[in-house]
Amino acid sequence: MFVRSVVNTVMRAIRVKEFGSPEVLRLETNVPLPKPSNDQVLIKVHAAGINPVDTYIRSGTYAAKPTLPYTPGKDIAGVVEEVGSNVRHLKKGDRVYTMSATSGGYAEYSTAASSDTKLLHSNLTYEQGAGIGVPYYTAYRALMIVGGAKPGETVLIHGASGAVGLACVQIAHSRGLRVLGTAGSQAGLDLITKNGCDAVFCHRDEGYATKILEATNNTGPNIIIEMLANVNLERDLTMIAKKGRIVVVGNRGSVEITPRLAMQKECIVTGMLLFNASQGEMDEIDAAVAAGMRDGWIKPHIGKVYTLEQAPNAHEDVINNKGAQGRLIFRVSSE
Known part of the structure; x- marks a missing residue:
């Protein structure tokens, strides 16, 4: 008692x-x-x-x-x-x-x-x-577990200035990935740069997807973490690298896509919901977050x-x- x-x-x-x-x-x-x-x-x-x-x-x-x-x-x-x-x-x-x-x-x-x-x-x-809690655990599962991110790969984080997006930036940076991020304001772009993005893009600018491709030598990012799939998924399919992975973390509506783009890239498009995580996955995330707090990269x-x-x-x-x-x-x- x-x-x-x-x-x-x-x-x-x-x-x-x-x-x-x-x-x-x-x-x-x-x-x-x-x-x-x-x-x-x-x-x-x-x-x-x-x-x-x-x-x-x-x-x-x-x-x-x-x-x-x-x-x-x-x-x-x-x-x-x-x-x-x-x-x-x-x-x-x-x-x-x-x-x-x-x-x-x-x-x-x-x-x-x-x-x-x-x-x-x-x-x-x-x-x-x-x-x-929700931001870092979501980010880790999306990037590392579902997305299978590996050091040396390039990840694009769409909507990187939000809580989950910034967590993705910090995790990816700490794991040795090349990190590209988008935001909708100059303040947001400055913030994601400060947190570890190697290149940043304003998703309100016309033609920003072309700039992202140019930043990857026109091969595209290996992974895209998508926070607003109903707006960006079709564009993601044009940008993703061959054999790449698009992980949908956020969505607020329906979207029409061109399946042939996925066929050409042979990419994977998958959704991610944190509360589908197994106990083993949660244990892995617990350990990673504890290390991140201790080592100072979780901020x-x-x-x-x-x-x-x-x-x-x-x-x-x-x-x-x-x-x-x-x-x-x-x-x-x-x-």
Whole structure:
């Protein structure tokens, strides 16, 4: 058994009582504190990451719908307040991050499965810790596991200035790939250059695909990590190298493509969803991320910080930004 160490019995948290627009995100001040089970921990949330999937769930368009009412958010970083009776590898006071907040991350406290809760290295702030989970685990699985990236290959990261894109840049750079990246603004281009891109291209410019081909001696990149397939997939097929791999990480609609392009290139086009990862793959990613934090090449870039009161604005911005620049987070506690 554990002894409850938290004095408070209620907390501030975002609650969603009906699916709909961002306005359904309501801050409540008397939400009961969640209780960890024997295999869980209770985390005092210092920062919570904002993912596009959070908006799909909130709108009611996501395949898996939570039971109403619920608190959104899976990515958090903070301090362990309590541990369940079966938990041995974590203790009260540990700095941690998780992408599996079971009671919802947009809150002052959240429970999480202890097996999915990892130590946050002292190299990183809590805000950066809230930027690790979904972005870096998605990026690693897309690039290294599904994409099969190898040192010396060339990768094009489409939409490299967003949270997942920047994680891809840092991972690819650390693994010895030649990294090409696109962004939609000069600030975004500067950001991805700073984070390890060898060549950058504005995807708003006419003819940017030709410039990418020229940068690869007209052979094309070996791998393309695609964040917006409904806009870019046909173009990707014209750019990809023969026997190359296109990994679709993001998509917001349908697209018409020319299959003959895939035939000519004999390329692979595959989708990637992080939550299809096997336990073995997750163990590999855990080890890689821990090494990246220790060695200093994992550096989440925080694009904008919100309070919980600003949750509707945050959900609007994560979808309708005019050029992503890193991770959007809630700062929940500064203690």
